[in-house]
Amino acid sequence: MRMVRNKPCAYCQKRRRRCVRPDPKAPCELCNQKQKTCIQGHLSNNSSSDSEEEQARMKIEQEKELLDQVQTLEDELEQMEIAIRQHRKQMLGQREWHMLLQNGSLQLESNIDSLEDLFHFGNAAIRYLSPFGKFFENTLRKTPEERVPSYIRAKVITLGKGQLEVLKTELNEENDEDTYCLIRSVNPRYIVSKLVDMYFSCLETTLFVLHEPSFRAHFNSLEDPLDDVITLAICTVAPLSGCQHNCFTNQEKRRTSEYFYQLCKEKVLGIYQDPKHILESLIAINCMQLFHLCTLRFDEICKWKDTSLIIIEFAYPEIIGYQPRNTSNLSELERIRKGVLFRNIYLINYTCFFFEFFFQYKSVKLLKYDLYFDCLPGESEKLQYHTETLNHVMELLFDDATAEVTSCVYRLAAGDTGGVQFELVLRIEQSVDKWWSKLPDRLKLCDHVFDLTKEVIENTVDVPKLKIAYYMAEHILVVYTYAMQTISVDKTDSASVAIKDKLISRIAKMTDVFVSATSKINSMDTECNCK
Known part of the structure; x- marks a missing residue:
């Protein structure tokens, strides 16, 4: 019996693919698809014996084709190895980042x-x-020795390795990422006194909620500092200081503050309803609010703001916003207690204003208060200067004309419609000039407030004078910039043009004073008592 079959074309035979040719005279489908020249095979009549010979011949051709493919792969592999060697040689001459x-x-x-x-x-x-x-x-996972905080490693020279080992506790390898890693690396009681010193050196004027001599006496009498809510509050905010003398790394700042914050919060929740511990609760709340702000916990700010206002309203309704200037008739202990209490009440009210205005965009009316902060006995000279400066700034801020204009500015900033009348701006200038003339000579840089220039600021090294100039320039800039926005640019009459020119001149001058005072104060590092 004889059989007839089509011989595959050369391309299909090489690829060992089925050769499909609908038309015997046309190219096959694969050659059409690959755009190859189709070299057709011929029809052949083979007997069974011829078929065996054909199969043997095809097998030989396939083996030869496989050998050719292997040789091609070997050549490509050799070329690839040459290219890799050249690339590595080129890399050796390049620099790496360290x-x-x-x-x-x-x-x-x-x-x-x-x-x-x-x-x-x-x-x-x-x-x-x-x-x-x-x-x-490289792994960033630290060994137990490396996880000792930097403030402990810095004491190795003075403490010695033997004493350093006493400060380390057992490390739990299973909970290496625990938020409170500070507890595993050092007993927190060893750093409490350091944090207290850091607070009174670097944060006392930022958060003046304590009387240092009184607290020092109280702190020295404590058996366990971690049981005292005020100590825990201080330890919560002290690591957050941006002072250059802060010995904590960024990671240690957050974790240390977080640890003491949790302890402080538990203590406050247990005592804030007790009338005997109201002052301690207010101090702790003010410290925690600074921590909430630094960690962007706005819900906590709102919650503790309302809580502290309720405490003040029911416990001390008679002194909200007012402090008598004459404290000579009070005993030293009572004078200190009232002075510290009023400072904390002021900070709580300021936090309320700050949150409602900047985060809730509420229109806030500035009420007129006769604010006065008492310079308490035994306080540092730096804090006394700060308190005196703040008292003079409050006199300017709560002046009748200033309070009216400032309230108008706050309404505009909150999105309300309206404007600042030019008559009020003139009254502001008169109020500022009158306030400046009443300042003691030790706080004035020049006789007239609008004679103050950038050159005068740069030639001054007296910090209280610089701060007075800073606050004055800031206040005038706030009022004048908003007054400038209320003047229509379409008005071309002589009065409007004169007003705009006057405001622009004042803004430019006070901007120079403000920037110069800010740079001068920052360069002198005046906010810290560390030596």
């Missing part, structure tokens, strides 16, 4: 002395997903 993770930020250790060096470093970026090379291949 990075150091310090205080939560990356520091570049590689020296870049010229623009050419920078280009050399830039060539390395194509080898990685980031230009930092193998830096992130």
Whole structure:
């Protein structure tokens, strides 16, 4: 019996694919698809013996084709190895980034002395997903010895390794990412006194809620500082100081504050309804509010704001917003207690205004108060200057004309319609000039307030004078900038043009004074008592 079959074309035979040819005279489907020249086979009549010979021949051809493919792959592999060797040789001449993770930020250790060096470093970026090379291949997991906080490691020279080991407690490897890692690396009681010192050195004028001599006596009498709510409140805010003398790393700041905050919060929740502990509760709440603000816990700010206002309303309704200036008839203990109480009440009311105005966009009316902060016995000279400066600023802020204009400005800032009348702006100038003339000479930089210039500020090293100038310039800028916005740009009459020119001149001058005073105060590092 004889059989007839179509011989596949050369391309299909090479690829060992089925050769499908609908028309015997047309190219096959695969050649059409790949756009190849179809070399057709011929019809052949084979007997069974011829078929065996054909199969043997095809097998030989397939083996030869496989050998050719293997040879091709070997040639390609050899070329690839050559290319890899050349690439590695090229990499050896390139520079790599060397990075150091310090205080939560990356520091570049590689020296870049010229623009050419920078280009050399830039060539390395194509080898990685980031230009930092193998830096992130290193683990950041610390050994138990390395997890000892920096403020403990800094004492190794004075304490010695033996004493350092006493400060370390057992480390729980299973809970390495616990928020309260401070407890596993050092007993918190060892750092409480350090945090207290840091507060009174770096944060006393920022959050003046305590009388230092009285608290020091109270602190020294404590058996366990972690049982005292005021101590816990101080330890909550002290690590948040941005002072250069703060020995904590960024990670330690947050974790240390978080740990003491939880302890302080539990204590306050247990005592704030007790009439005997109202002052302690107010002090702790003010400290916690600063922590809430730094950690963006706005719900907690609102909750504790309302709680503190209720405490004040029921406990001390008679002294809200007012403090008698004459305290000579009071005993020293009573004078200190009332002075500290009033400072905390003021800060709570300020927090209420700050939150409602800046976060809830409420229109706030500035009421007229006769505010006065008493300089308490035994306080540092820095805090006494700060208190005196603040008293003079309050006199300016709560002047009749100033309070009216400031309330109008607050309404505009909150989105209400209206404007600032130019007559009020003139009254502000008169009020500021009158207030400046009443200042003691030790706080004035010049005889007339509008004679103050950038050059006068830069030649001054007296901090109280600089702060008075800073607050005055800030206040005038707030009023004048909003008054400027209420004047229509379409008005071209002589009166409107004169008013705009006057406001622009005042704003430009006070901007120079404000910026110069800010830079001068910051450069002198006056907010810290650390030596």
